[in-house]
Amino acid sequence: MTKGRPVASDDTRKVTIAEIARLAGVSVPTVSRVINGRADVSPQTRERVEGLLTRHGYRRRPPSMRTSSGLIDLVFNDLDSPWAVEIIRGVEDVAHAAGTGTVVSAIHRRSSSAKQWLDNMRTRSTEGVIFVTSTLEPPLQAELRRLNIPVVIVDPAGVPPQEAPTIGATNWAGSLRATEYLLGLSHRRIGFIAGPPQLMCSRARLDGYRAALETAGLSADDKLIYSGNFYHEAGFAGGSHLLGLPDPPTAIFASSDQMALGVYEAVRRRGLRVPDDISVVGFDDLPEVRWCSPPLTTVRQPLSEMGMLAARTVLRLAQGERVESPRIELATELVIRDSAAPLGG
Structure with a gap:
C-alpha cells in the first residue's frame, strides 16, 4: 500500500x-x-x-462496548520471593470481585522470556498488564501500545513509560523513619544493605537512610553500605561483610526482610545474638518475620494493597476511564518488635 x-x-x-x-x-x-x-x-x-x-x-468503540477478556496479566521478573505472593494476593482479591481471572508470568530478565510471554499473550485477549519491578524495553513498550493494551507498573525499574501509571510505597519516608528509630536508640554506626540499584524503590530507601544520618549531623560512611539484591544470600553476605569490619556497625538496616533474615544467620554464625550484640531492622513486613526469633522490627510496605490498587487501575483503564494521578505511593509504617535495642542497653 x-x-x-x-x-x-x-x-x-x-x-x-x-x-x-x-x-x-x-x-x-x-x-x-x-x-x-x-x-x-x-x-x-x-x-x-x-x-x-x-x-x-x-x-x-465506546468504553461500554469494550469486549471483556476476563483476564489480567500479572508479570514479574521472578517469582521466588514471598513479597510476590503478597502482591498476587492483592491482585487476586480485586480480580475475583470483578469476575476476572489472573494470569501470572515470570520473564526472568531475559529478552527471550519476554518475547515468549508476549507471543503467548497475543494468542488471547487481556484486560491489561501489571508489571512488577520490571524494565519495559522499548520494543515491548511499542508492541503493547500497538495492541492498545493498558499497562500499570508496580515498583518500576528505571524511568517508566510516560503514559503508564505506577504504584509504589513511600520508600524514602519508610527508610528515613527506620534509620531515625535506630538513631533514637543511640546507634551511630548503622550499616545499610541496599537493594538492586536499578530499582527506584532501592534508590529511595538508600536516600532515606542517608537523609536521616545527615539530619542527625552524621555523614554516611560508604564502608557501612553494602550493595545487595533483596534476597537472603545477599543479606547473609552483607551481614558477614559488615560484621567483619575492623569497626563494625552496632545496627544493620537491611532494605528487605529477606536480607534481614540473612543478616540473622550471619550474626548467628559469629556466635552473636540479635539484639543483644547487634540490632537489625528490615523492610517489607512479610508474614513470616513476626515468627522469627527475635521477631523482626521492620518497615511495613502495603504489598497486598499495592496489588489491589494496581488491579483496580488496570481495570479502569480497560474501561476507558482516566487515571487522576500517574504516580501513586501508599504509606509505609514502622512496625516495632524485638530485633532492635538501645546501644549498651
Whole structure:
C-alpha cells in the first residue's frame, strides 16, 4: 500500500490504527492518543489524523462496548520471593470481585522470556498488564501500545513509560523513619544493605537512610553500605561483610526482610545474638518475620494493597476511564518488635 492510496472501507476490510499512522506519517501511539482524546498532540497532527479516521470509516468503540477478556496479566521478573505472593494476593482479591481471572508470568530478565510471554499473550485477549519491578524495553513498550493494551507498573525499574501509571510505597519516608528509630536508640554506626540499584524503590530507601544520618549531623560512611539484591544470600553476605569490619556497625538496616533474615544467620554464625550484640531492622513486613526469633522490627510496605490498587487501575483503564494521578505511593509504617535495642542497653 502506498501513502495516500484509499483504504478499502467495506465490511471485509477494516482499517487498522497502524495503517492510519502510516497514511498520516505519524507513530501508532500518536494515533492512539488522538483516538483516546489525549491532549499531548499538536492541533495540526490531530486534524490530519482525525480526517483520515473519518475518511476511512474508523469506528471508535465506546468504553461500554469494550469486549471483556476476563483476564489480567500479572508479570514479574521472578517469582521466588514471598513479597510476590503478597502482591498476587492483592491482585487476586480485586480480580475475583470483578469476575476476572489472573494470569501470572515470570520473564526472568531475559529478552527471550519476554518475547515468549508476549507471543503467548497475543494468542488471547487481556484486560491489561501489571508489571512488577520490571524494565519495559522499548520494543515491548511499542508492541503493547500497538495492541492498545493498558499497562500499570508496580515498583518500576528505571524511568517508566510516560503514559503508564505506577504504584509504589513511600520508600524514602519508610527508610528515613527506620534509620531515625535506630538513631533514637543511640546507634551511630548503622550499616545499610541496599537493594538492586536499578530499582527506584532501592534508590529511595538508600536516600532515606542517608537523609536521616545527615539530619542527625552524621555523614554516611560508604564502608557501612553494602550493595545487595533483596534476597537472603545477599543479606547473609552483607551481614558477614559488615560484621567483619575492623569497626563494625552496632545496627544493620537491611532494605528487605529477606536480607534481614540473612543478616540473622550471619550474626548467628559469629556466635552473636540479635539484639543483644547487634540490632537489625528490615523492610517489607512479610508474614513470616513476626515468627522469627527475635521477631523482626521492620518497615511495613502495603504489598497486598499495592496489588489491589494496581488491579483496580488496570481495570479502569480497560474501561476507558482516566487515571487522576500517574504516580501513586501508599504509606509505609514502622512496625516495632524485638530485633532492635538501645546501644549498651
